[in-house]
Amino acid sequence: MSGLNIDSSDFVDRLKSTDRWQRSAVTAAELQLDDNAGDARLVVVVGPRARHIAELVKAMTTSCAVPIVSAESLPIFAQSGSWVFVTRSDEKTAEVVRRCAKRGIPLTTLGLSQDAIDQHLEVVGAAIVATTLLSRVGLVEDVSESLPDALHELREGVEELEARAVAAAAEVAQTIPVICGSGVRGATIAGRMKRSLNLFAKIPAFASSLEDVVSAEAAGWGQHGDITRQIISAWFIRQSLESAQADSQFKQLDEIYPEIVSGIHTVSASSAGGVIEVLELVLLVDLIAAHVALRSTVDPGFAPILDSLSE
Known part of the structure; x- marks a missing residue:
């Protein structure tokens, strides 16, 4: 694979721009939370790149009041008292949304795209969103000032x-x-x-x-x-x-x-x-x-x- 694709000629500039992370922080600050989110005793990240997002959330914080785990699909142990983050909204995660509604589990969608490289870049913003939301309800250390x-x-x-x-x-x-x-x-x-x-x-x-x-x-x-x-x-x-x-x-x-x-x-x-x-x-x-x-x-x-x- 030699020669640069014209669509990627600005790839480094795209990486260097922290505006994408700033937008994630703003999005997280404006999102409305479920009334029960702050009572969560377990956080589950579900879907493509879930493990990478969960790892980044834990890496960004030095204190966490609840376990943060990842899974490809909604685990059976995720019940009322959990908070689920779905990495993207598509037909594969629609069942997760349905089960969360049935079990009364607060759910937040992080909105990753389909492309593998775009997903790789977007997991950082998704982790910023998740970390900010968790910090808003006191489940991880407050990042509102440090971010x-x-x-x-x-x-x-x-x-x-x-x-x-x-x-x-x-x-x-x-x-x-x-x-x-x-x-x-x-x-x-x-x-x-x-x-x-x-x-x-x-x-x-x-x-x-x-x-x-x-x-x-x-x-x-x-x-x-x-x-x-x-x-x-x-x-x-x-x-x-x-x-x-x-x-x-x-x-x-x-x-x-x-x-x-x-x-x-x-x-x-x-x-x-x-x-x-x-x-x-x-x-x-x-x-x-x-x-x-x-x-x-x-x-x-x-x-x-x-x-x-x-x-």
């Missing part, structure tokens, strides 16, 4: 962020990135970077949590070092919620991995904590992936193989 400040800060620093992304994209080069992050926030961003590289740059990439690496994956590098040093690059997502143990484990990996990978690279945010850190990391890894695509003259906004796979 506008975060979006303003991102707008002001987006050019510097892109410069970092361009430099990182050059390091990806012809390697296969293996990405690792600790805790909910780190693992969520690692997964985001992997999917962005798959979708935008059309390259293989793999993500795991630090917990998986230190309990099993690190042992898997015991053989084939001559091969992996030529094709594998390691990418560590560092973030402010890391424990002292995680910091120590990353330092140990810094010593071990030079023998088995072509290079070790760190991805971190300049702003620590809360929504701003998550959004900056999302934007950074998305821009890295887009610039990897552009360096290879690959269309970052076009993934037709997924159309047939989703049918």
